[in-house]
Amino acid sequence: MHNWKSVAFVTAVSLALCGGARAETLVVGADSSNPPWEYKDKAGNYIGFEIDLVNEIGRRLGMDVKIEDYGFPALFPGVSSGRIQAAISSITITNERLKNASFTQGFYDSDLALVSRENSEIKSLADTSGKAMGAVSATVGEKWIKGNTQKYAFGDYRGYNTQDPLLLDLKAGRIDAAVGDISGIQFAIKAIKGLKVDEQIPTGDKFGIMMPKNSPLLSKVNDVMTEMKKEGFIADLHKKWFGVAPDKSSSTVQERPLPVLQ
Structure with a gap:
C-alpha cells in the first residue's frame, strides 16, 4: 500500500x-x-x-x-x-x-495635431487645400482626414501602418501634411528633425x-x-x-465610467 x-x-x-x-x-x-x-x-x-x-x-x-x-x-x-x-x-x-x-x-484625453515640414507654406488647416495628406491607417487621424476632406478640400490621401514611415514620407516631401495624436507626434519630431506642429485639433477623444x-x-x-x-x-x-503633470480634471487623474455602446 x-x-x-x-x-x-x-x-x-x-x-x-x-x-x-x-x-x-x-x-x-x-x-x-x-x-x-x-x-x-x-x-x-x-x-x-x-x-x-x-x-x-x-x-x-x-x-x-x-x-x-x-x-x-x-x-x-x-x-x-x-x-x-x-x-x-x-x-x-x-x-x-x-x-x-x-x-x-x-x-488619457487626446487631441490631434496637424504636422508639416518646417519650410512648408502650411501654417494651419486653412493652408491645406489641395495638399496631399497622410495618417496611420485605422486611426482617428485617418477618420478625421476622411471626414473633413470636403471642408478643407484636401488633395490625395495616403495611409500608413505605423507612424515612423508616415513622418519620414512627410519629411521627404512624398506627402504635404499629416494628422495624428498630438502627444505621439510631439515626441517623434524631437528625433525626426525638420517637422513642425501647425495646429492642435480638439477631439474630446480618450484612450x-x-x-x-x-x-x-x-x-x-x-x-x-x-x-x-x-x-x-x-x-x-x-x-x-x-515631462508635465496631467490636468487634475483629466481622465488620467479622474475615474471614468466604463464606455458603453451609444
Missing part, C-alpha cells in the same frame, strides 16, 4: 513542475513603433507609457504580461478573434469600435485598453485602473513620459 502522504507530496510537486503554480498570462498586443506609448529600446525591450501601465496592471492582478508586436490595424482582428486578451497603442474609444470590442475607462467583447477580465482590469488613478500612479506615468 502506498503512503498517502508521499502520494500527495509527489502530486503537488508534479503539478508545480507542470505549471500548476505558474501565474496566468495576460497577452497584450501593441504597435512597437508608437513612441512614447510603446516602442523598443536599443536592446529590443518594450518601453513606453502604456507598457508601464499594462505591466503594473498585470503585477497587481498577479498575472504575467506578454507583449506581442502587431501593426496598428492588426490589433482589431487580434482582439476580436481572441488571439490577444488586450490591445494598447493609443487606441481611441469610439462608438464604432465598441460594436466589436470592449474598452476600459479612458486614461483606453481594448479587450475582446465582454471579456471576463474587463472589470478586473478596470478596477485596477481606478485604484491606480486614485493612488496617482497613472499621473506619475504622465510626468515620466511627457
